[in-house]
Structure formats: structure tokens, C-alpha cells
Amino acid sequence: MNQRKNKPVIGISIGDINGISAEVTIKALLDNRLQRLITPVIYAHGKAMTFYRKQLELEDFNFMQIKSIYEVHHRKINLINVVEESPEVIPGVETQEAGKMALAALEHAIxxxxxxxxxxxxxxxxxxxxxxxxxxxxxxHTEFLTEAFEVKESLMFLVAEDIRVGLVTGHIPVSQVAQRVNADNIRKKLQLMLDSLQNDFGINKPKVAVLGLNPHAGEDGLLGDEEEKIIKPVVAEFKDKGHLVFGPYPADGFFGMLHHKKFDGVLAMYHDQGLIPFKTLAFETGVNFTAGLPIVRTSPDHGTAYNIAGKNIADEGSMRAAIMEAYDIVRSRRGWEEEDEG
Known part of the structure; x- marks a missing residue:
């Protein structure tokens, strides 16, 4: 087994340089445990990273600029410049220049x-x-990567130590949620979750909870009939195939009583139904993972946080967890591949 297989090469697209992305990246990579496990490649600009190293007085952070991924050094933090000219760094300010660099970093990494x-x-x-x-x-990111890798379906999957939440619908207006909560979409997302729990998280026989769409999971049709007509039949279908799938559960009581701890995964019907409890329970360690892609992609579960950018107070816990989750999933997928090859 060569050096690369022992030490996965993990890219980091820097995102918005005027937010906390550079800060949490630097702080996470200063963890020597990470540097021993992975070979990091930052897609950004050297001058932007140097700005934050000085601004935050994190002088122990050092990187090696390389022209392309073919020059990667496995004992260094590597950095590839994704734009020719150094963009102006203005912590806490939204600029078009920072947006162009964020897109360039993502496209280069892809x-x-x-x-x-x-x-x-x-x-x-x-x-x-x-x-x-x-x-x-x-x-x-989820939709952009799904299109870039030409897959029909992916799953936004928020994961932490004792909670994993996937979404049937993602970044769409609430007014469109009900029409997207149909048997076909639930079936596809549920299968993606089951496959990911097995292949990416090494859970042989995953146990999954499915949430309802309406308050109190419809109250037997009193508050909506999607549970009776759409969700319950899909759950029964998966049970008939031998899967440990249960529900639909009322979302408020389910999370309020911490029932998520009894399951390996929870399938929520829409964005806020799943992400509000997830971020409440695991904000500093939560990771956004895109299941169903041929590649491994993770992300911290927070945003740019312009209000604290450049102040050296951003918590790198979620970024560190995202890097570690990527490492763990790479290892898990390789294990399954080796097993499949006999």
C-alpha cells in the first residue's frame, strides 16, 4: 500500500475569504493529529491565507504553494492558487471578488x-x-456537486456523533415542499440514506426513523393526509424488503424526547424540520455530508459568520469534524471496495 492510500489527499475549497472560512481552516489544520492522518490541499490564494495567519497571530501555520495537484507533498499543508491576482481581503464584508474566488476554488477542486x-x-x-x-x-454545494458529477439523486445528510439527519427536500421554498414530498422522492432519499449508512458509516443493518410532514404526523388525517397516503406506504414497502425503517413520527416530540438516539439515521421531510434540531444538538461538531455522490464531500454545518470574521473567535470544531468525517468515510468506502473485490 503506497503513501497516498495510507494518507488520503483531502482538498479544502476555501469558500468566502471575507468570512470565517480561512480562520476555521487554519485552526483545524494546526491540529497535529489531522496532519498525521491526511494530506491537505487548500484551494485558495496564498496571500489571503497569509493575511489571516498574521491577522489572527497564528504564526505556526505554514503551507507550501504548489502549481497543481500533481505536485502534492504528503508531509506538508499544500495550497493551490485558484486565481492569478490576490483578491482584497476585507473581513466581514460581502464582495463580488470574494464570490468569484469561492467559485474558482470549488471548480478547481472538482x-x-x-x-x-x-x-x-x-x-x-x-x-x-x-x-x-x-x-x-x-x-x-449539494446541488452544485450533484450536477457536476452528473448523478440523478443525492442526499443532504447532516451527521454528528449521535445524530444523523437526511432531507427529502433541501434548498427549496417552503411553499413547494408539500408537492415534492411524494412517494418517489421519499423512496429515493430513503434508499440513499440506507446505502450511505452501510457503505460510508459501516453500519450493517441500519435502523432509520422517518418523520411526518404535518404537525403531529397528520393526527390520523385530521391535520393532513400525506402521512397516510404517501409516507406510511413507503415505510411499509421498505419494511417488507427487510429494512429497519419506522415511522412516520411527529418531528417535535421525536426530537424533544431524544428518540434520534435510538436510530442510526432520521429522514426529515424538509430543510428546517431536520436542520433546526440538528444544529441545536450538534452545532459545534456537526458535519454536512453529501451522500450518493461518487466522491466524498463534507462541510462544516455553519455559514460565513461575517459578524465575527477576522476576530479570532470562530470555533473550528465543525471544520475539524468535517475533515475527520471525510477521512473516516474514505476509509470506510475503501474497506467496502476491498471486501467487494473479494
Missing amino acids: TDLKSEKLDALVTAPLNKNNINSPEKKFVG
């Missing part, structure tokens, strides 16, 4: 993932306002 020179990608937070343009619509 190219290296497709060349199979990266084992995983960790995406640092960006701003959807300044990354969007008339030519390129950006709804979110």
Missing part, C-alpha cells in the same frame, strides 16, 4: 476530484449572494 487525484473534498462556507451570477446559478 476538476482534481474528477482526475482522481483527490480522495475527498471539504467545502468551507461561502456566500450564495456573491457567488451567484447571471451565467451561473448557485443554490448550494
